[in-house]
Amino acid sequence: MSGVTSRERRARHTTMPPAPGPRRRRGSGRRWRGYRAVVSFAGFLVVWHVAAEYLVANPLFLAGPISTVQAVGTMWADGTLQQDLLVSADEFLKGFGAGLVAGVLLGLLLGTSRRAKDYIDPLINGLYATPLVALAPLFILWFGIGETKTVLLVFMLVVLPIAINTDAGIRATDPQHLEAARSFGASRLQLFTMVRFPTSVSFLVAGIRMGIGRGLIGVVVGELFGSQSGLGYRILVSSQYFQTDVLLAGVLIFSVTGVLLVKIFEWLERRVAPWQSGQG
Amino acid sequence: MLRPFRRRPAGGQNPIDAPLPPGTSPLLEIDGLSVGYEVGGAFTTVLDGVSLTVEDGEFVCVVGASGCGKTTLLKTIDGLIAPSAGEVRVSGRTAHPRHGDMAVVFQQDSLYPWRTVLANVRFGLDVRGRRSAETDARSRECIELVGLRGFENHYPHQLSGGMRQRVNLARALAVDPTLLLMDEPFAALDAQTREVMQTELLDIWTKQRKTVVFITHQLDEAVLLADRVIVMAAHPGRIREEIRIDIPRPRDLHTKRGERFTAYVDHIWNLIEEEVRRSLIPGTAQETRTGA
Numbered sequence: 001m002s003g004v005t006s007r008e009r010r011a012r013h014t015t016m017p018p019a020p021g022p023r024r025r026r027g028s029g030r031r032w033r034g035y036r037a038v039v040s041f042a043g044f045l046v047v048w049h050v051a052a053e054y055l056v057a058n059p060l061f062l063a064g065p066i067s068t069v070q071a072v073g074t075m076w077a078d079g080t081l082q083q084d085l086l087v088s089a090d091e092f093l094k095g096f097g098a099g100l101v102a103g104v105l106l107g108l109l110l111g112t113s114r115r116a117k118d119y120i121d122p123l124i125n126g127l128y129a130t131p132l133v134a135l136a137p138l139f140i141l142w143f144g145i146g147e148t149k150t151v152l153l154v155f156m157l158v159v160l161p162i163a164i165n166t167d168a169g170i171r172a173t174d175p176q177h178l179e180a181a182r183s184f185g186a187s188r189l190q191l192f193t194m195v196r197f198p199t200s201v202s203f204l205v206a207g208i209r210m211g212i213g214r215g216l217i218g219v220v221v222g223e224l225f226g227s228q229s230g231l232g233y234r235i236l237v238s239s240q241y242f243q244t245d246v247l248l249a250g251v252l253i254f255s256v257t258g259v260l261l262v263k264i265f266e267w268l269e270r271r272v273a274p275w276q277s278g279q280g
Numbered sequence: 281m282l283r284p285f286r287r288r289p290a291g292g293q294n295p296i297d298a299p300l301p302p303g304t305s306p307l308l309e310i311d312g313l314s315v316g317y318e319v320g321g322a323f324t325t326v327l328d329g330v331s332l333t334v335e336d337g338e339f340v341c342v343v344g345a346s347g348c349g350k351t352t353l354l355k356t357i358d359g360l361i362a363p364s365a366g367e368v369r370v371s372g373r374t375a376h377p378r379h380g381d382m383a384v385v386f387q388q389d390s391l392y393p394w395r396t397v398l399a400n401v402r403f404g405l406d407v408r409g410r411r412s413a414e415t416d417a418r419s420r421e422c423i424e425l426v427g428l429r430g431f432e433n434h435y436p437h438q439l440s441g442g443m444r445q446r447v448n449l450a451r452a453l454a455v456d457p458t459l460l461l462m463d464e465p466f467a468a469l470d471a472q473t474r475e476v477m478q479t480e481l482l483d484i485w486t487k488q489r490k491t492v493v494f495i496t497h498q499l500d501e502a503v504l505l506a507d508r509v510i511v512m513a514a515h516p517g518r519i520r521e522e523i524r525i526d527i528p529r530p531r532d533l534h535t536k537r538g539e540r541f542t543a544y545v546d547h548i549w550n551l552i553e554e555e556v557r558r559s560l561i562p563g564t565a566q567e568t569r570t571g572a
Contacts, residue, residue, distance in 0.1 A: 174389065176386060176388075176389050176390045177390060177392060179360060179386070179390070180384070180386055180390040180403075181403075181407065182360055182377060183358050183360060183377055183382075183383070183384040184377065184383070184403065184404040184407045184408070184455065185376075185377040185378040185379075185380055185407055185408065186407045190407055194403075194406070194407070195392070198392065198394045199394075201394065273394065274435065275393050275435040275436075275437065
């Protein structure tokens with residue numbers, strides 16, 4: 001949030017005498033970065049297209065970008081896409097929402113009680129290192145092949161990074177900040193609400209960002225094992241019918257969703273925590 | 281691990297706690313103050329028998345070699361550290377942060393990065409009660425006083441070091457303390473900014489007439505600002521000498537070129553240099569007694 005646009009920076013640069021001072025390296029502006037992103041993306045599409053049409057040359061094994069996008073259109077037209085999306089979104093939101101609430105509460109407990117942390121931390125560390133998706137078959141055993149086990153899987157994947165980050169945030173509170181608050185006569189509760197919790201917000205943000213990625217993995221894995229609907233299920237079925245265009249369409253939608261969610265979240269972050277941007 | 285040696289008994293029962301009628305006592309009384317820490321069974325004395333009185337409206341600077349307990353003294357005055365012996369009284373009452381008659385300007389980085397300038401200045405008022413149009417107005421006044429009008433909605437990371445310290449000062453002034461405690465507030469600033477801030481502080485002090493206890497290691501800063509300079513000795517921290525600064529006010533940066541000014545600074549430097557040397561001799565560096 002420097003408030004200086006690239007154009008202003010360039011304008012300021014041109015008013016400087018050309019001789020003294022190091023010359024600005026070419027291609028370091030923000031606009032160049034944008035161009036490069038487009039070039040890299042276009043390059044990827046070309047490679048994908050060439051590989052699909054001329055190297056593999058068999059739509060049963062690899063669909064090209066054009067037929068993948070066409071598949072998205074077809075799925076939208078016959079309504080399966082909307083149905084699948086609705087199911088997947090429902091699972092994600094339920095699991096993520098529950099994971100967020102539980103994660104923050106757990107993080108608050110860990111961050112405020114040394115004793116609770118001593119008891120719970122080993123478990124959390126163990127669980128965090130475990131690939132929790134391996135539990136999917138067990139959840140099917142418990143809850144059958146419905147939505148529930150996918151929601152639970154998403155929840156399990158989301159809750160840990162959020163709890164760990166909230167805890168870390170509370171513990172990262174600057175002692176100077178606490179001392180200043182104490183000198184103004186802040187109570188223990190005020191130290192928490194006015195100093196410790198705001199400090200943990202930036203960590204919580206990082207936890208949520210991780211949670212989004214992990215939550216999407218939960219949705220896919222949950223739907224790949226014993227499901228009858230959802231985008232992950234569609235991917236699985238299409239591979240059984242060698243419909244790689246539908247398969248890749250599903251993957252494409254997941255990746256677009258992931259990017260979109262993170263972007264929405266970053267926008268939200270700028271609104272809720274404007275002091276974050278511009279600090280590094 | 282440092283642990284306070286002894287916790288202060290719950291206040292209230294002490295007969296000294298009852299406020300005295302005005303005019304019968306100095307604003308700040310420090311009486312035989314000792315502070316120590318227990319480190320692994322051994323007892324380290326940080327402050328030993330410090331006694332000091334500060335009159336209402338007086339500007340007192342505390343200087344000393346590093347490790348002499350200046351900051352500990354300030355925190356003990358504020359009630360952030362409990363003394364192991366002796367007492368601190370402000371307006372006749374045992375000092376405590378909850379009393380709300382003191383405010384501290386810390387060295388640096390004590391502004392809240394998630395609060396705007398206005399919200400930072402309002403912090404002390406927020407602690408003491410609900411946010412209102414009144415607290416906002418009060419905070420704006422203080423922001424104006426330190427010359428930061430127009431920056432109310434900036435965040436600390438958008439400000440320079442000097443501006444941040446002005447916010448820090450405004451935050452302390454906002455709660456309208458009778459005693460302003462300043463812990464090396466300009467130490468982290470560059471030399472030019474520091475000089476500007478010193479004169480600005482003098483201006484504000486002239487307008488507000490707060491009682492100030494100002495900790496610094498800059499001797500010229502102390503002589504420029506203070507009515508009285510307290511020179512501390514280290515290991516354990518104690519008062520070595522009190523020097524009344526008889527330089528007429530208003531003072532500004534030209535004061536620093538005066539002969540008298542230089543004489544004061546030299547005198548204090550001699551005291552401290554001696555102290556630094558003595559603390560370097562092995563065996564006397566730390567006075568250690570076994571636990572209480």
